[in-house]
Amino acid sequence: MTTTTTPPRDASSTPSAKESTRxxxxxxxxxxxxxxxxxxxxxxxxxxxxxxxxxxxxxxxxVSNLIQQNGYILILxxxxxxxxxxxxxxxxxxxxxxxxxxMSAVMMVKHDMPWVLALVLSLLIGAVAGAWQGxxxxxxxxxxxxxxxxxxxxxxxxxxxxxxGQSLSPFPEGFQNIAKGFIPEMGPYTQYHNPTLVLGxxxxxxLVFREWRSRKQQLAYDLDVMPTGLWAAKLVxxxxxxxxxxxxxxxxxxxxxVLLIMCGLLISLGYVMRNAVVGRHVYALGGNKAxxxxxxxxxxxxxxxxxxxxxxxxxxxxxxxxxRLNAGTPQAGLNFELExxxxxxxxxxxxxxxxxxxxxxxxxxxxxxVLNNGMSLVNIGTDYQQVIKGLVxxxxxxxxVWNKRKVGR
Amino acid sequence: MSAPVLEMxxxxxxxxxxxxxxxxxxxxxxxxxxxxxxxxxxxKSTLMKVLSGVHEHGSYDGEIHFEGEQMAFKxxxxxxxxxxxxxxxxxALVPYLSIAENIFxxxxxxxxxxxxxxxxxxxxxxxxxxxxxxxxxxxPVADIGVGKQQLVEIAKALSKEVKLLILDEPxxxxxxxxxxxxxxxxxxxxxxxxxxxxxxxxxxxxxxIADSVTILRDGQTIETLTVRETPTSEPRLSEDRIIRGMVGxxxxxxFPDRTPYEGEDAGSLALSVAGWTVRHPVDHHRKVxxxxxxxxxxxxxxxxxxxxGAGRTELAMSVFGRSYGQYVTGTVAVxxxxxxxxxxxxxxDAGIAYVTEDRKQYxxxxxxxxxxxxxxxxxxxxxxxxxxxDEHKERSVSERYRxxxxxxxxxxxxxxxRLSGGNQQKVVLSKWIHADPEVLILDEPxRGIDIGAxxxxxxxxxxxxxxxxxxxxxxxxxxxxxxxxxxxYTMAEGRLTGEVDRADATQELLMRHMTKNRS
Numbered sequence: 001m002t003t004t005t006t007p008p009r010d011a012s013s014t015p016s017a018k019e020s021t022r023x024x025x026x027x028x029x030x031x032x033x034x035x036x037x038x039x040x041x042x043x044x045x046x047x048x049x050x051x052x053x054x055x056x057x058x059x060x061x062x063v064s065n066l067i068q069q070n071g072y073i074l075i076l077x078x079x080x081x082x083x084x085x086x087x088x089x090x091x092x093x094x095x096x097x098x099x100x101x102x103m104s105a106v107m108m109v110k111h112d113m114p115w116v117l118a119l120v121l122s123l124l125i126g127a128v129a130g131a132w133q134g135x136x137x138x139x140x141x142x143x144x145x146x147x148x149x150x151x152x153x154x155x156x157x158x159x160x161x162x163x164x165g166q167s168l169s170p171f172p173e174g175f176q177n178i179a180k181g182f183i184p185e186m187g188p189y190t191q192y193h194n195p196t197l198v199l200g201x202x203x204x205x206x207l208v209f210r211e212w213r214s215r216k217q218q219l220a221y222d223l224d225v226m227p228t229g230l231w232a233a234k235l236v237x238x239x240x241x242x243x244x245x246x247x248x249x250x251x252x253x254x255x256x257x258v259l260l261i262m263c264g265l266l267i268s269l270g271y272v273m274r275n276a277v278v279g280r281h282v283y284a285l286g287g288n289k290a291x292x293x294x295x296x297x298x299x300x301x302x303x304x305x306x307x308x309x310x311x312x313x314x315x316x317x318x319x320x321x322x323x324r325l326n327a328g329t330p331q332a333g334l335n336f337e338l339e340x341x342x343x344x345x346x347x348x349x350x351x352x353x354x355x356x357x358x359x360x361x362x363x364x365x366x367x368x369x370v371l372n373n374g375m376s377l378v379n380i381g382t383d384y385q386q387v388i389k390g391l392v393x394x395x396x397x398x399x400x401v402w403n404k405r406k407v408g409r
Numbered sequence: 410m411s412a413p414v415l416e417m418x419x420x421x422x423x424x425x426x427x428x429x430x431x432x433x434x435x436x437x438x439x440x441x442x443x444x445x446x447x448x449x450x451x452x453k454s455t456l457m458k459v460l461s462g463v464h465e466h467g468s469y470d471g472e473i474h475f476e477g478e479q480m481a482f483k484x485x486x487x488x489x490x491x492x493x494x495x496x497x498x499x500x501a502l503v504p505y506l507s508i509a510e511n512i513f514x515x516x517x518x519x520x521x522x523x524x525x526x527x528x529x530x531x532x533x534x535x536x537x538x539x540x541x542x543x544x545x546x547x548x549p550v551a552d553i554g555v556g557k558q559q560l561v562e563i564a565k566a567l568s569k570e571v572k573l574l575i576l577d578e579p580x581x582x583x584x585x586x587x588x589x590x591x592x593x594x595x596x597x598x599x600x601x602x603x604x605x606x607x608x609x610x611x612x613x614x615x616x617x618i619a620d621s622v623t624i625l626r627d628g629q630t631i632e633t634l635t636v637r638e639t640p641t642s643e644p645r646l647s648e649d650r651i652i653r654g655m656v657g658x659x660x661x662x663x664f665p666d667r668t669p670y671e672g673e674d675a676g677s678l679a680l681s682v683a684g685w686t687v688r689h690p691v692d693h694h695r696k697v698x699x700x701x702x703x704x705x706x707x708x709x710x711x712x713x714x715x716x717x718g719a720g721r722t723e724l725a726m727s728v729f730g731r732s733y734g735q736y737v738t739g740t741v742a743v744x745x746x747x748x749x750x751x752x753x754x755x756x757x758d759a760g761i762a763y764v765t766e767d768r769k770q771y772x773x774x775x776x777x778x779x780x781x782x783x784x785x786x787x788x789x790x791x792x793x794x795x796x797x798x799d800e801h802k803e804r805s806v807s808e809r810y811r812x813x814x815x816x817x818x819x820x821x822x823x824x825x826x827r828l829s830g831g832n833q834q835k836v837v838l839s840k841w842i843h844a845d846p847e848v849l850i851l852d853e854p855x856r857g858i859d860i861g862a863x864x865x866x867x868x869x870x871x872x873x874x875x876x877x878x879x880x881x882x883x884x885x886x887x888x889x890x891x892x893x894x895x896x897x898y899t900m901a902e903g904r905l906t907g908e909v910d911r912a913d914a915t916q917e918l919l920m921r922h923m924t925k926n927r928s
Contacts, residue, residue, distance in 0.1 A: 023819035026819075027823065221801045221805035274800070275797040280781065284777070287775070291774055292785070294753060294772070296754045
């Protein structure tokens with residue numbers, strides 16, 4: 001038996017440019033199915049409640065309200081998404097929100113500390129709490145579920161100790177503005193909030209510039225790009241959405257401070273997860289820890305950093321929440337961890353880790369937020385709200401599982 | 410000879426794209442110890458899976474006759490009911506359950522749904538006595554050594570009233586003393602009338618206990634040889650005769666011609682490992698790699714041959730950032746300079762890359778795409794001035810590899826888990842080639858991929874050597890090593906047992922070195 005094989009050559013396997021762009025688009029849709037799906041679902045929910053509430057949902061004051069109501073959950077969801085991508089979980093964030101809120105109250109209300117200093121110290125407390133948990137998870141090797149379950153009890157208990165079981169208030173106005181404030185009005189009187197218009201314009205220019213630069217670089221590297229027509233349509237759609245949103249906000253008090261914080265986090269952490277070495281290592285660890293380690297990923301350090309990041313974000317959320325309530329209370333942040341986890345899974349995270357985006361967490365959080373707000377507007381009781389949110393979570397993840405099975409692994 | 414206990418006739422089993430077994434025949438007489446020999450991938454395990462019902466009746470062609478009746482096992486329970494029990498190489502015991510519970514797992518001694526503990530313990534004690542294991546039946550399996558665990562497996566088989574016992578590499582993980590004890594037990598069981606099929610790479614063991622041996626090669630029965638006339642007589646079959654059967658196939662033109670490296674530093678030392686010793690990560694008494702010293706020069710492809718469990722992968726992984734076992738002694742030098750490869754990043758920095766034998770477990774992030782898998786080991790090198798990864802550069806790099814390595818996927822954003830084995834292997838290779846190491850350790854780079862893709866991989870390896878890289882090539886397929894390597898080391902039981910130049914190398918010679926046991 002002779003099995004002389006000729007080496008298979010690359011003959012005729014170079015597809016035409018048109019075909020390869022099509023493949024690229026298809027691939028992009030397929031791999032982001034969950035996120036696109038949730039974006040469509042979000043749009044559907046918004047339209048549904050917009051009709052149901054006779055247009056109240058998208059009134060400028062309600063949109064501002066919606067953002068301020070959900071800011072702290074979205075901040076938590078961003079951190080939680082990163083934790084889940086790495087294949088971990090954090091159950092302690094709700095308690096940490098309460099603890100940091102309590103500490104900030106003690107610093108500002110009891111000791112009259114300037115609010116900026118108190119804010120910085122609060123974030124530091126969050127970092128230390130995150131480092132504490134990260135140490136046990138990364139270096140001692142205790143599962144994150146256990147460590148953060150312990151943290152959930154520990155920080156809740158510490159909250160009660162610090163507050164001696166009572167609420168502390170009021171906060172200085174500057175601190176309260178983190179949650180309730182808007183960027184100040186400037187310039188001549190127009191119908192709109194001037195700085196908001198400027199910000200909106202800057203955002204559009206920035207987004208278009210970024211897309212343009214990215215496309216130029218892709219062409220420079222001789223990579224396949226989106227067809228020009230489609231690309232232009234995408235830019236127009238994005239710009240239109242930003243402008244509509246800007247006009248809505250500008251016809252009320254303008255951009256809420258929380259929104260600035262959130263957008264800052266979304267852009268910076270989104271960029272880190274996509275383009276920083278450490279961000280890529282998070283995905284690799286969550287996808288296949290053994291393979292990541294054998295590729296030179298410093299698994300312990302990355303895991304540690306993830307939890308420090310989560311701690312800081314939980315502290316930030318704690319400050320925002322305390323500022324919104326205008327009090328440090330022992331019951332703050334109850335079940336926030338579950339809301340953040342639900343937002344992450346609705347937004348495309350996977351139980352086994354390795355997938356998900358920061359944007360997805362925000363979309364997931366918004367789905368929950370709009371549901372909350374919309375259902376309250378049409379007077380659905382919190383009992384039914386819980387039932388519906390539970391079903392939405394189940395449906396979102398169920399859709400993903402079904403979709404993956406259909407495509408075949 | 411009386412009527413055979415087992416007769417397998419014309420067994421043919423195909424997997425998608427591969428014919429694993431082709432018209433295989435096997436006959437085992439009553440009270441016979443029958444060995445099955447063959448290289449890795451010859452079809453031994455598949456044959457045993459057919460016999461034990463892991464591959465259900467109907468998924469293969471051919472007939473199985475057991476005790477004169479034709480059998481159609483639909484699963485492993487069906488074959489066990491008839492007294493055919495298989496003990497796999499990886500033991501199937503639950504570590505935190507007791508010996509007694511493990512023996513009766515799935516076969517609990519119960520009345521009306523509740524376990525009768527007295528009966529369980531009494532019967533377990535009796536079985537332990539029969540296999541000569543001096544442990545309490547309440548002892549958790551995790552607390553006893555591998556050798557004793559093997560005995561528990563046999564006790565478990567006996568509890569099912571076994572008539573034909575199949576042992577897959579039973580002594581691969583055992584030390585000499587435990588191995589000897591196990592072989593004695595098999596002889597004892599034979600005297601009690603239990604027939605036994607034993608798959609083993611250790612030819613001296615086969616000579617020591619088997620009555621006959623069937624040799625498989627490339628999924629076909631080559632021959633069945635008689636080892637001894639009567640159970641008590643001396644063996645008359647030599648190890649060389651078995652080896653000839655195992656490897657006797659022609660080498661044909663399945664490999665690219667080697668291109669020599671013609672740089673100025675050709676022939677200078679690229680990798681040297683000296684006195685490398687590593688202990689087993691759990692069983693600290695076992696030296697998995699024992700005092701290994703080897704060298705690889707620039708532009709050279711050096712093979713490591715060895716049978717399963719010889720310690721090849723363990724050697725490679727421990728050299729690559731001590732990713733396996735417990736380091737004891739030894740030094741590594743790259744390009745003549747000693748390097749401390751304490752962890753993987755240090756090994757990568759020193760210029761070593763390791764392409765794993767188990768790409769799904771240790772090589773790839775299956776849920777991520779080709780692009781990100783290729784870039785993972787060299788992300789730092791793709792950073793812009795601001796410290797962030799240049800996505801476009803990254804994508805152009807992976808596009809380049811997709812084309813040059815002929816990875817069959819429409820774009821680099823295809824999920825790696827969807828690719829075929831050969832294409833997955835090309836992704837792993839791309840990842841490490843782009844990390845630009847001095848030394849590439851390739852561990853079974855062609856395992857589980859079809860012959861066309863194999864040729865492409867060989868071509869890549871040749872190109873690497875021709876560009877001055879040093880390649881350490883671990884493989885279980887001897888023809889592959891003979892076709893590609895300049896020199897071949899052989900390993901057995903953690904030690905180097907030989908070093909053979911390409912000119913002198915034959916499969917028989919390598920196999921003799923590979924089966925050299927201690928003692």
